[in-house]
Structure formats: C-alpha cells, structure tokens
Amino acid sequence: MKKVEIHPEAVERVKKFTINDTVLGFGKYMSPIMIQGLYDNGEWQQFDLLPYGPISLDPCTKVLHYGQEIFEGMKAFRHPDEKVYMFRPEQNARRFNHSARRMAMPEIPEEQFLQCCDIITAYSHHLVPKRLGESLYLRPFMIATEVGLGIKPAKQFLFMIVASPSGAYFSGDSVKVYVEKKDIRAADGGTGAAKTGGNYAASLQSYKKTLEAGCDQTLWLDAIEHKYIEEMSGMNFFAIINGVLHTPSLTDTILNGITRHSIIEIMGLDKRQVVEKRMDINELLKHVEDGSCTEAFVCGTASVVAPISQFQLADGSIYHLKEPMGPQAMKIRERLIGIQAGRDEAPAGWLRPTPNLEF
Numbered sequence: 228m229k230k231v232e233i234h235p236e237a238v239e240r241v242k243k244f245t246i247n248d249t250v251l252g253f254g255k256y257m258s259p260i261m262i263q264g265l266y267d268n269g270e271w272q273q274f275d276l277l278p279y280g281p282i283s284l285d286p287c288t289k290v291l292h293y294g295q296e297i298f299e300g301m302k303a304f305r306h307p308d309e310k311v312y313m314f315r316p317e318q319n320a321r322r323f324n325h326s327a328r329r330m331a332m333p334e335i336p337e338e339q340f341l342q343c344c345d346i347i348t349a350y351s352h353h354l355v356p357k358r359l360g361e362s363l364y365l366r367p368f369m370i371a372t373e374v375g376l377g378i379k380p381a382k383q384f385l386f387m388i389v390a391s392p393s394g395a396y397f398s399g400d401s402v403k404v405y406v407e408k409k410d411i412r413a414a415d416g417g418t419g420a421a422k423t424g425g426n427y428a429a430s431l432q433s434y435k436k437t438l439e440a441g442c443d444q445t446l447w448l449d450a451i452e453h454k455y456i457e458e459m460s461g462m463n464f465f466a467i468i469n470g471v472l473h474t475p476s477l478t479d480t481i482l483n484g485i486t487r488h489s490i491i492e493i494m495g496l497d498k499r500q501v502v503e504k505r506m507d508i509n510e511l512l513k514h515v516e517d518g519s520c521t522e523a524f525v526c527g528t529a530s531v532v533a534p535i536s537q538f539q540l541a542d543g544s545i546y547h548l549k550e551p552m553g554p555q556a557m558k559i560r561e562r563l564i565g566i567q568a569g570r571d572e573a574p575a576g577w578l579r580p581t582p583n584l585e586f
C-alpha cells in the first residue's frame with residue numbers, strides 16, 4: 228500500500244476553514260481538501276492529500292468522450308462522544324472494485340481505498356456536522372485520464388475523493404414515484420450493477436418526464452418485459468405487502484445498495500422476514516389498490532429511507548399508498564440513523580472509527 232503524501236498547503240487550508248451556515252444541504256459545501264491518486268504503467272503510482280481545486284484535462288481525455296468513470300457515495304458521522312465513524316466503508320471499497328472491473332478500470336486495494344477515506348475524513352474532522360441525520364458525505368471517484376480519441380480501455384487513471392459536510396437529505400415529504408414503462412435503465416449483461424456515470428446520464432430523460440408529471444423519483448422496470456421492478460435512479464426499493472417487507476432480488480441490472488443490504492440484515496437480527504424476489508409492477512399496483520400493500524419506500528446512502536406516497540403512470544393514473552407517511556419505513560429509518568449516529572448499538576463491524584489527528 229502507498230503512503231498518502233500530506234501536502235502542508237492542504238492542512239493549512241482545512242485548519243482555517245469553517246462553515247457558518249445552519250442549512251448544509253447536500254453537496255453545497257465542500258471540505259477544502261481532496262485526495263488524488265495516479266495510476267500509470269500498470270500500477271498505482273502515488274496518493275496525495277491536496278487543497279481542493281479544479282483539475283486540468285486535455286480536451287481529448289478519454290473520460291470526456293467515452294465515459295470510462297466510476298464513483299461511490301458514503302458517509303461519516305460524528306457521534307455524541309465527538310469521535311467520527313464511517314458507515315460500512317469496506318462495502319463501498321468492494322463495490323468500487325466491482326464497478327472498476329465492469330468498466331475495465333484498475334482496482335484499488337481495499338486497504339488503500341480505506342486509508343484515503345480515513346485521511347480526508349480525519350483532516351476534515353472539525354467539518355463533520357453534529358446534528359442527527361447530518362454527515363460528512365464522501366465521494367470517491369475514478370476517471371480515465373489517458374489522452375486520445377481511440378475507443379479502447381485507457382491505461383492512465385485518476386482516483387479522487389472529495390468530501391461534503393451535508394444535512395439530512397430527506398425533507399420530510401414522502402416521495403411521489405413515476406413508473407417508467409418505456410425507457411430502460413439497465414439490461415442484462417450491461418452496467419446496471421456498476422456505479423458508473425453513464426447509468427445516471429441515461430436516466431435523466433426520464434427524470435425530466437418524472438418532474439413534468441409532478442413526481443420526485445423514477446421507478447425503473449426490467450428491460451425485456453417492462454414489468455419487473457428494479458430500482459430508482461439512485462436508490463433501492465422496498466414495499467410492505469401483507470405486513471412483510473419485499474424488495475426486488477438482485478440481478479446484474481440493479482445496484483447492490485449498502486442501505487438495502489443493511490436493512491435486510493437489521494430485519495434478520497430482529498427475526499423479521501424480508502422477501503427478495505422478482506416483483507411485478509402490475510401485481511404491486513393491485514396490492515396498493517386493494518390495500519394489502521400499505522407502504523413502500525426508497526433507500527440509499529443519501530436519503531437513508533424515505534416513504535413513498537404514490538405511484539403514477541404515464542397515462543396519469545395514480546395509486547395512493549394507504550400509509551403515505553410510512554410509519555414502518557420511518558421506524559427503519561430511525562433505526563438506521565440511530566446506528567449511524569452512535570445513538571443505538573451497531574452490529575459488529577458496521578462503523579469504522581476515523582483516526583485522531585493532532586494538526
């Protein structure tokens with residue numbers, strides 16, 4: 228593993244940096260430092276902690292044309308004892324490498340990834356907000372930096388991590404879901420299970436439709452029959468049917484969400500059943516209509532858990548959930564936030580303490 232070179236200008240910058248706003252938002256403020264790692268000649272060459280700033284790219288850099296890019300999203304929390312912990316970052320390291328393999332990019336050793344996360348978090352310690360639901364959001368990413376217009380896997384890459392002190396993403400309003408029956412997000416054998424920019428770019432046409440329909444989130448269906456529920460553009464999906472939690476089983480068209488996985492594990496600890504199976508949207512809507520599906524919710528790192536109030540189709544028909552405020556979803560949300568924020572006991576290995584630095 229390479230040692231991260233700490234640049235004194237970065238330390239000076241972050242030491243002096245404060246945020247005097249009570250409304251942090253999401254991605255509105257950035258810690259004034261960043262991690263940068265360079266890959267060339269078949270290996271990771273060096274890692275640096277630098278002042279945050281623009282990066283300069285040749286107009287023919289491959290990522291700008293062919294989208295060879297991956298990213299992650301994860302959070303660090305300040306606990307009541309003032310210590311800062313990351314939530315399951317090993318899972319993000321693993322998923323980052325899964326995405327890297329799919330996109331013909333180099334893997335980064337998990338320990339190296341985690342060390343870089345530790346360092347940016349430790350140097351941003353005083354910027355990790357305090358209030359329940361707030362966090363330091365980490366955004367690791369990697370881009371192909373080789374220059375040239377030939378379509379082939381690049382040989383040079385840039386790995387970076389930036390960090391944003393963030394507020395609770397969920398406004399308190401339930402989510403209105405637009406069911407996308409025409410466009411698709413991911414197909415079997417494609418990149419749906421990788422966290423790569425192209426998946427998000429391809430979702431934006433539907434996001435426009437979603438907003439025009441007065442909804443908040445797009446619900447994606449399978450690419451072949453256009454009827455099996457997959458996920459949202461940036462979140463996974465759950466429904467409570469006859470009192471039991473249901474979620475679509477993972478395929479290579481669905482991102483393996485760490486929040487999804489954590490909810491399934493928490494339910495397991497409580498001896499509560501979670502059904503993972505193919506879920507037909509038409510059956511689900513019938514269950515919503517006849518009241519056997521009382522609640523549905525979305526989940527992900529940014530939003531944690533947010534209840535769904537309604538499903539809307541392109542023809543304007545609307546299916547209202549019996550429990551639009553999602554009382555059970557909110558209980559799951561509180562449980563997760565409690566664990567993340569150090570209010571409730573965390574299952575072993577879920578929280579990684581950030582090293583204490585004197586600087």
Ligand SMILES: Cc1ncc(COP(=O)(O)O)c(C=O)c1O
Nearest residue numbers: 460461462482484485486527528
């Ligand atoms: C497409 C997609 N699905 C699901 C999720 C939820 O994953 P996680 O819970 O790991 O944030 C995300 C966010 O990372 C996502 O981008």
